[in-house]
Amino acid sequence: MRQYQTWVEYSPVAEKLSLEDLMKAGVVLKYRHTNGNLCIKETDDLVCLVYRTGQAQDVKKIEKFHTQPVRLMVAKESRNVTMETD
Numbered sequence: 320m321r322q323y324q325t326w327v328e329y330s331p332v333a334e335k336l337s338l339e340d341l342m343k344a345g346v347v348l349k350y351r352h353t354n355g356n357l358c359i360k361e362t363d364d365l366v367c368l369v370y371r372t373g374q375a376q377d378v379k380k381i382e383k384f385h386t387q388p389v390r391l392m393v394a395k396e397s398r399n400v401t402m403e404t405d
Contacts, residue, residue: 320367326380329370333361333384336368341391348385357381 323329337344340363349358358371359381372381 320369322369322371326370326372326377329359329368330380330384333359333368333370334387336361336363336366338391339363346385348381359385 321332323332337346343363345362345364347358347360349360350356351358354373356371356373357378358369361368370381372378
């Protein structure tokens, strides 16, 4: 498990991991209210990347980052369904 201290270090590595195979990559978001920490963990069953933050500004970055692979998966699936029906 690789832990990153800054968003700048974590985001390019996690993006590369998720784009290699969108269907294998998994993302878990965990928020702990007691200490105000948000943890994002991304894995493909071989590599596990973790980033923890207590900064409110990082939440927007994580939200934007998290929606990008979902959009790509939906776009690929909709293209595949269209190709199958043609």
